[in-house]
Amino acid sequence: MGELRRLACLGVPDGGTAVRPLVWKLLLGYLPTERAFWPHELEKKRSQYSAYKDEFLLNPSEKIRRFEESKLLRKKELNSDKIGLLPRAKVTNEEHPLSFGKSSLWNQYFQESEILEQIDRDVKRTHPEMPFFSAKANQESLRRILIIFSKLNPTIRYVQGMNEVLAPLFYVFKNDPDTSNSASAEADTFFCFVELLNGFKDNYCxxxxxxxxxxxxxxxxxxxxxxxxxxxxxxxxxxxxxxxxxxxxxxxxxxxxxxxxxxxxxxxxxxxxxxxxxxxxxxxxxxxxxxxxxxxxxxxxxxxxxxxxxxxxxxxxxxxxxxxxxxxxxxxxxx
Missing domain, CATH: 1.10.472.80 (Ypt/Rab-GAP domain of gyp1p, domain 3)
Incomplete structure (x- = not known):
C-alpha cells in the first residue's frame, strides 16, 4: 500500500479510467489489501447497500404494507383479496398519516421532507454542464446515496454541497470499464463516500x-x-x-x-x-x-x-x- 500511495500522489496517468476505480477503493479502505478477499467483501457490501435501500427508501405506506403482509404470512391468514391491506378498524394511531407520535413512520417521513427536497435540488444542480450528471438514472443514484447517508448519520444528516463531494466518486466508479463493477457503482460509491467523509465529518457538524x-x-x-x-x-x-x-x-x-x-x-x-x-x-x-x-x-x-x-x-x-x-x-x- 505504501508504494500505491506514493504512485497515487503523483497522479493516476492520463487514460487511467481502468485503474483509478480500483486505486480509489483501495486507498479509501473499501477493499482489503488481500486480493483474495475482494469478491467476498464486495458481495457483502453490495448486499448491505441493497438492504439499506429497502429500509430507508420506502415510504411509510409501503413499509406498513410490507410489515402487515409478512405478519399475515406468518399467521397463514392471507387470501387473494386482502394481501398486505389493513382493515380500517385496525389502523393504529402510530400508523395514521396524521399522527404526530415520535414513533410514527408518517411523522418521521414528513419531518424529513425538507432534507429530501434539498437533496433533490442539489442533485439537479450537480455539474449540469456534463451529460453524465444530467442523466436521470445517475441523478437517482446520487439522490439515493445522499438520502441513505442522511438517515444513517442523524448527527450530520445532509449538508448542502455534499452532492459535490459525492460526484467525483460516482463518476469514477460508474465509468469503470469492468461492467460488473460499473453496475454496482452506486453501492460502491456509497461506502467510499462514507469512508471519505469519515475524516471530515466534524467539519459538517x-x-x-x-x-x-x-x-x-x-x-x-x-x-x-x-x-x-x-x-x-x-x-x-x-x-x-x-x-x-x-x-x-x-x-x-x-x-x-x-x-x-x-x-x-x-x-x-x-x-x-x-x-x-x-x-x-x-x-x-x-x-x-x-x-x-x-x-x-x-x-x-x-x-x-x-x-x-x-x-x-x-x-x-x-x-x-x-x-x-x-x-x-x-x-x-x-x-
Whole structure:
C-alpha cells in the first residue's frame, strides 16, 4: 500500500479510467489489501447497500404494507383479496398519516421532507454542464446515496454541497470499464463516500463549529500553516487586509476543492488527497496553503476586495506545480 500511495500522489496517468476505480477503493479502505478477499467483501457490501435501500427508501405506506403482509404470512391468514391491506378498524394511531407520535413512520417521513427536497435540488444542480450528471438514472443514484447517508448519520444528516463531494466518486466508479463493477457503482460509491467523509465529518457538524475539532478549528490550522511557511503573506492577509480563512477557505475545505477547479483537474487533485500517507484532511490543508503561496504576489499587491475576489474565483494554475508546493509542506500541519 505504501508504494500505491506514493504512485497515487503523483497522479493516476492520463487514460487511467481502468485503474483509478480500483486505486480509489483501495486507498479509501473499501477493499482489503488481500486480493483474495475482494469478491467476498464486495458481495457483502453490495448486499448491505441493497438492504439499506429497502429500509430507508420506502415510504411509510409501503413499509406498513410490507410489515402487515409478512405478519399475515406468518399467521397463514392471507387470501387473494386482502394481501398486505389493513382493515380500517385496525389502523393504529402510530400508523395514521396524521399522527404526530415520535414513533410514527408518517411523522418521521414528513419531518424529513425538507432534507429530501434539498437533496433533490442539489442533485439537479450537480455539474449540469456534463451529460453524465444530467442523466436521470445517475441523478437517482446520487439522490439515493445522499438520502441513505442522511438517515444513517442523524448527527450530520445532509449538508448542502455534499452532492459535490459525492460526484467525483460516482463518476469514477460508474465509468469503470469492468461492467460488473460499473453496475454496482452506486453501492460502491456509497461506502467510499462514507469512508471519505469519515475524516471530515466534524467539519459538517454545526454543534462542533466552535470546538477544537469543528470547521473553525480546521480553518485555524490553515491559518497557522500559512504563518509557519510564509509569515509575510499571513501578516498581509490576516492583519493588514483582514482576509481571514473563513471568507474563502470554508468552501475549499467542506467541498474538497470540487468548486475551485475543473472536474477533470479535481479528479487529479483527489488522486493526491486520497493517496497521501498523511491522510486526506492534512493533505487537503497543505494543498489549500499551497494555493495561497502560489498566488502570493497577487495577494501581497491586493487589498481586501481584490484578494477576496481572487480567492473566491481561484485562477487556472499548473496543478502539478501546485501539488509540488503542497508536497514541500509535508509534515507541517498542526495536530
Amino acid at each position: 454545526k454543534h462542533l463549529d466552535n470546538s477544537q475539532v469543528g470547521i473553525r478549528s480546521t480553518l485555524s490550522k490553515l491559518s497557522q500553516l500559512l504563518k509557519r511557511h510564509d509569515e509575510e503573506l499571513w501578516r498581509h492577509m490576516e492583519i493588514t487586509t483582514k482576509v481571514y480563512p473563513q471568507y474563502y477557505a470554508f468552501r475549499w475545505i467542506t467541498l474538497l476543492l470540487t468548486m475551485e477547479f475543473s472536474f477533470n483537474v479535481c479528479i487529479h487533485i483527489w488522486d493526491a488527497i486520497l493517496g497521501d500517507p498523511e491522510g486526506p484532511p492534512d493533505t487537503l490543508l497543505r494543498i489549500c496553503c499551497a494555493m495561497l503561496i502560489l498566488v502570493r504576489r497577487r495577494l501581497l499587491a491586493g487589498d481586501f476586495t481584490a484578494n477576496i475576489q481572487l480567492l473566491q474565483h481561484y485562477p487556472p494554475t499548473n496543478i502539478d506545480h501546485l501539488l509540488h508546493i503542497a508536497n514541500r509542506l509535508r509534515g507541517s500541519v498542526a495536530s
